[in-house]
Amino acid sequence: MKKYDFIIAGGGMAGLSLAYYLTQSPLRDRSILILDRDQKNRNDRTWCFWENGAGPFESIMFRRWNKVSFHGTTHAGPLDLGSYQYKMLRGIDFYAFVQKELDKFPNIERSQATINRIKDTPQGGFVIANDEPYIADYVFDSTFMLRTNDPDRHNLMQHFKGWVIKTEKPCFDPKQPEIMDFRVEQHGDCRFVYIMPFDTNTALVEFTLFNDKLLTDSEYDADIQQYITTYLNTGAFQIAETEYGVIPMSDTPTEENPSDHIVRIGTSGGHTKASTGYTFQRTQRYLRDIVANLATTGKPNRKSPWFSNRFKLYDSVLLNVLEKNRHPAADVFTRFYAENKPVNAFRFLDEDTRFLDEIRLFTTMPWWPFTAAFFDVLRRKFVG
Ligand SMILES: Cc1cc2nc3c(=O)[nH]c(=O)nc-3n(C[C@H](O)[C@H](O)[C@H](O)COP(=O)(O)OP(=O)(O)OC[C@H]3O[C@@H](n4cnc5c(N)ncnc54)[C@H](O)[C@@H]3O)c2cc1C
Known part of the structure; x- marks a missing residue:
């Protein structure tokens, strides 16, 4: 072998x-x-994220915006992103670009196969795919199914369905995506619509929920349809594509390094930000660290300074506010984006702020629901 x-x-x-x-x-x-059961030749998702300057996949970015719009309780309108851009990358463009780059390297093999088993052995990481055995010094695993069901933790989901619609009337502002529009019935949890315009007549309109109960397909469809009818003057429209996804929003602990020769990456490695579901940029950052460590020390293990663990606590507190419905989510997010500079909000979500900046940001939140959530998180963690 x-x-x-x-x-x-x-x-x-x-x-x-x-x-x-x-x-x-x-x-x-x-x-x-590289083993994958799919060919990755379909546009199975799009990634949106914010970024300061050009990133490694700049040449294939589908859209970039300097402004975004936000519709909440006390603010409706643009948010100034400062030096950030909000970006959109289509899955198919990413897969095609990377696969073309990898084809230049004869030492990189790609095989379409279903992985049946991954385990650590004294000789290395061992994989069985399509009944064939493979071994390596390190196996980087993004196929591990996370179990986010620890009852002492917060286990929400970000789930969404989106339609790419082509409209008869020009009704989108191509210069300004809507990152959150809370004018939808909240039903006691956190629900909003997200609009990514491609041009004046085409946009991805996505209905998104943060809670612990998935909807039926027809319920998502009904909510998207209702939003379009109520708030967009589309005229007749056609659905060109649909997108559906579920992203864990959980503080159940994950393991990036479960054993000597196995490293979990992406969603499997816990690279999703628990309080937002954003995964793309965080994964890029962690992978760059892993590669830098491998290149310099021969080992992939990534260490975070202990003080950065405070961000996990902040994630848990927000999850607790959402799970317990301690304060209307629409107002929490409005305060977060509109009472802080969006640049600082993004930096905070990227975990790049200093403690003092964080305190300043916390003062814009409703103090009692967050204080109650903070003590509940501590109680669950230490008392169970
Ligand atoms: C529809 C959708 C939209 C999203 N949008 C955003 C966004 O806008 N911004 C953001 O930050 N995050 C977003 N996310 C979250 C996250 O960025 C994506 O889920 C991202 O693709 C996760 O990367 P990954 O490598 O962990 O998983 P994947 O990209 O899903 O890769 C896992 C791969 O493993 C393969 N695989 C799994 N099991 C096996 C097996 N047994 N054998 C062989 N192959 C296997 C799969 O075919 C797949 O190719 C979105 C997620 C979804 C589902």
């Missing part, structure tokens, strides 16, 4: 990004096998 330096189990967003970063590093000549 051939031994690889690295096996990448799952060639989706995290797996392909990791392979790409390896080709951009001193490790570019290592033997790498």
